[in-house]
Amino acid sequence: MKTAQNFNSYQSVCYVSSQQKINTHENDSDCLILLDQTKLPFEVEYVSLYDVDSICEAITKMVVRGAPAIGIAAAYAVTLDCQRLLETTDLNLIKEKLRFSSAKLRKTRPTAVNLMWALDRMNKIINSSKKETAQELYLELLLEAKNIFEEDLETNKAIGKFGAELVPEGASIIHHCNTGGLATSGYGTALGIIRSAFESGKQIQVYLDETRPRLQGSFLSAWELEQLGIPYAVIVDSASGFVMKTKGIDMCFVGCDRVTSSGYVANKIGTYNLAIIAKAHNVPFYVAAPLSTIDRSIKLGQEIEIEYRSGEEISKVGGKWMTLDSVTCLNPAFDVTPPELITGFVTEKGVVYPPYEDNLRALFHNN
Amino acid sequence: MKTAQNFNSYQSVCYVSSQQKINTHENDSDCLILLDQTKLPFEVEYVSLYDVDSICEAITKMVVRGAPAIGIAAAYAVTLDCQRLLETTDLNLIKEKLRFSSAKLRKTRPTAVNLMWALDRMNKIINSSKKETAQELYLELLLEAKNIFEEDLETNKAIGKFGAELVPEGASIIHHCNTGGLATSGYGTALGIIRSAFESGKQIQVYLDETRPRLQGSFLSAWELEQLGIPYAVIVDSASGFVMKTKGIDMCFVGCDRVTSSGYVANKIGTYNLAIIAKAHNVPFYVAAPLSTIDRSIKLGQEIEIEYRSGEEISKVGGKWMTLDSVTCLNPAFDVTPPELITGFVTEKGVVYPPYEDNLRALFHNN
Numbered sequence: 201m202k203t204a205q206n207f208n209s210y211q212s213v214c215y216v217s218s219q220q221k222i223n224t225h226e227n228d229s230d231c232l233i234l235l236d237q238t239k240l241p242f243e244v245e246y247v248s249l250y251d252v253d254s255i256c257e258a259i260t261k262m263v264v265r266g267a268p269a270i271g272i273a274a275a276y277a278v279t280l281d282c283q284r285l286l287e288t289t290d291l292n293l294i295k296e297k298l299r300f301s302s303a304k305l306r307k308t309r310p311t312a313v314n315l316m317w318a319l320d321r322m323n324k325i326i327n328s329s330k331k332e333t334a335q336e337l338y339l340e341l342l343l344e345a346k347n348i349f350e351e352d353l354e355t356n357k358a359i360g361k362f363g364a365e366l367v368p369e370g371a372s373i374i375h376h377c378n379t380g381g382l383a384t385s386g387y388g389t390a391l392g393i394i395r396s397a398f399e400s401g402k403q404i405q406v407y408l409d410e411t412r413p414r415l416q417g418s419f420l421s422a423w424e425l426e427q428l429g430i431p432y433a434v435i436v437d438s439a440s441g442f443v444m445k446t447k448g449i450d451m452c453f454v455g456c457d458r459v460t461s462s463g464y465v466a467n468k469i470g471t472y473n474l475a476i477i478a479k480a481h482n483v484p485f486y487v488a489a490p491l492s493t494i495d496r497s498i499k500l501g502q503e504i505e506i507e508y509r510s511g512e513e514i515s516k517v518g519g520k521w522m523t524l525d526s527v528t529c530l531n532p533a534f535d536v537t538p539p540e541l542i543t544g545f546v547t548e549k550g551v552v553y554p555p556y557e558d559n560l561r562a563l564f565h566n567n
Numbered sequence: 568m569k570t571a572q573n574f575n576s577y578q579s580v581c582y583v584s585s586q587q588k589i590n591t592h593e594n595d596s597d598c599l600i601l602l603d604q605t606k607l608p609f610e611v612e613y614v615s616l617y618d619v620d621s622i623c624e625a626i627t628k629m630v631v632r633g634a635p636a637i638g639i640a641a642a643y644a645v646t647l648d649c650q651r652l653l654e655t656t657d658l659n660l661i662k663e664k665l666r667f668s669s670a671k672l673r674k675t676r677p678t679a680v681n682l683m684w685a686l687d688r689m690n691k692i693i694n695s696s697k698k699e700t701a702q703e704l705y706l707e708l709l710l711e712a713k714n715i716f717e718e719d720l721e722t723n724k725a726i727g728k729f730g731a732e733l734v735p736e737g738a739s740i741i742h743h744c745n746t747g748g749l750a751t752s753g754y755g756t757a758l759g760i761i762r763s764a765f766e767s768g769k770q771i772q773v774y775l776d777e778t779r780p781r782l783q784g785s786f787l788s789a790w791e792l793e794q795l796g797i798p799y800a801v802i803v804d805s806a807s808g809f810v811m812k813t814k815g816i817d818m819c820f821v822g823c824d825r826v827t828s829s830g831y832v833a834n835k836i837g838t839y840n841l842a843i844i845a846k847a848h849n850v851p852f853y854v855a856a857p858l859s860t861i862d863r864s865i866k867l868g869q870e871i872e873i874e875y876r877s878g879e880e881i882s883k884v885g886g887k888w889m890t891l892d893s894v895t896c897l898n899p900a901f902d903v904t905p906p907e908l909i910t911g912f913v914t915e916k917g918v919v920y921p922p923y924e925d926n927l928r929a930l931f932h933n934n
Contacts, residue, residue, distance in 0.1 A: 422891075434896045436804070438776070441902065446899075473808045474805070495927075512775060520784070531802075535812075
């Protein structure tokens with residue numbers, strides 16, 4: 201399918217509706233194209249997905265990853281599902297099926313809240329739509345999914361702008377995991393800040409945590425910074441203290457999968473360690489947080505469900521056994537960083553400082 | 568060569584003198600047999616080395632690793648060198664050549680002090696020996712090298728005994744890198760404590776930092792604990808905070824490559840991070856330190872030379888490219904942990920608590 205040109209190389213999720221397709225031998229349905237992030241940086245390969253089940257599998261297997269990108273993929277999955285039901289005349293039956301698909305998508309990964317947030321937006325359309333035909337409902341859902349995508353891009357750029365103001369000329373920065381175009385609609389959150397600072401002409405040096413076990417730092421973030429021409433060096437995750445001590449680090453930027461109302465942050469395993477190490481060296485620690493990652497329904501870190509993934513992610517690297525397959529591994533995919541370790545949240549509405557409970561709440565009330 | 572039976576599986580260094588050899592078609596010289604630690608855990612393979620140059624290469628490439636094991640290998644290398652010079656009649660020329668070999672060995676790895684300490688002991692023999700023949704000098708050096716080996720084994724067992732007393736029944740322990748039989752003469756320092764606690768009948772659970780970049784935790788320590796039947800789980804290095812927060816960790820045990828007179832500890836990269844994380848969770852952090860790792864000639868951490876190794880150790884795993892070879896990496900092999908993060912040093916003379924400057928000094932005066 202000749203649809204890869206729809207992408208720029210930082211875009212991991214692209215919806216192609218049937219009317220956009222020009223190649224006659226293509227399948228007649230809409231499809232979701234994902235840049236297969238399990239193959240990067242070795243191969244730039246796209247997969248075309250046509251139904252909810254294959255998208256659920258792609259999310260679980262991390263073909264698409266990054267909290268915002270997962271949310272966008274799930275919203276498009278619901279749209280895709282509706283398009284497959286256009287022949288059905290009973291609109292209530294369609295809505296029932298869409299709610300079922302939405303529930304299935306919701307279960308793919310438990311920690312990131314953008315997934316739930318995007319599906320809530322889609323469900324709201326499903327539940328409240330006044331449209332009388334399947335075609336109209338489909339177009340309404342497609343518009344909402346596209347809005348989620350476009351708003352994410354705007355959000356990223358606003359976060360980039362606010363965050364870049366925090367970055368001094370000549371700054372050295374530590375970054376964890378991947379929060380770039382690949383993890384989002386196409387610009388990035390924490391890496392978007394770094395990109396924005398660089399594009400505004402600041403000389404910066406980035407140290408990328410390689411981010412075990414899945415090496416999003418050396419596989420994905422290094423690949424993005426390489427293409428953007430931003431100076432970087434990959435370090436092992438456990439070298440952050442040494443690097444802060446010896447290289448004069450000015451700040452850390454990380455993304456997040458979920459923020460509670462009082463400022464606890466669930467993010468990729470290792471974020472909590474990095475925040476403790478930063479505190480010990482008086483290095484400011486900023487979390488890039490779109491409002492869509494703030495889960496106001498919970499307050500404390502322990503309320504966040506932490507996903508445990510297969511131990512094979514530790515004992516295998518890039519699909520190859522790195523040690524004996526008999527080795528026992530414990531593989532929590534996320535950890536929780538408490539608010540007292542966080543200098544500020546960079547949101548699309550500006551930088552939020554403590555006290556977080558009040559100041560995060562205010563974000564939702566001052567429109 | 569049928570000399571592998573000289574080993575038990577936890578012994579990484581074995582010297583075989585020519586008179587021990589029974590197989591007539593064997594080379595007639597002494598040799599040093601190393602368990603090739605770059606091949607573990609996939610292959611248990613031994614290499615036989617006959618000269619200083621090949622032993623220097625084996626140390627540099629980490630065929631043999633672990634501060635005590637490196638010291639033992641270097642001491643035997645000097646002995647081996649002397650055996651090759653038995654035909655030389657000029658004893659001063661022999662001593663000159665041995666000092667030259669010793670200097671070459673000293674340069675292989677800069678951070679671990681056991682290497683320098685073992686070579687100092689060999690040099691002392693070279694410089695002060697009253698022997699009148701090459702054969703006698705050779706036997707004197709062989710005896711000293713064997714003493715270094717045997718003393719290390721006794722030291723390990725004493726550290727194991729003192730350390731095990733610190734371990735409560737049912738303890739959960741985090742361990743970094745590999746400090747077991749493979750890193751020493753055959754029992755282990757920090758892993759020796761864990762082994763000793765387990766052998767005394769205590770139920771324990773060990774969490775092994777995988778220890779990037781070279782994965783000594785999942786390659787070597789997991790292999791040793793598997794064979795000893797000690798319950799363990801490998802974690803990524805950056806999960807230590809999460810594990811302390813959620814699994815009730817009682818203590819951390821690590822080894823060391825060099826300890827200054829005031830208690831700064833150079834050890835495998837990631838030790839400093841782990842010590843900060845332990846402090847933040849009020850988890851006791853113990854360093855297993857044979858007296859041979861204490862470098863009384865320096866006081867502060869910044870006086871320790873930190874070895875930087877090739878970035879390929881990060882971008883390759885087990886010899887295979889794990890990411891693009893164009894990726895820029897920064898790879899410090901060690902870091903320095905300050906004394907205020909260390910609960911105690913477990914030495915062969917007992918556990919040493921602060922103030923370290925006085926209490927470490929006392930170890931050398933109370934014989």
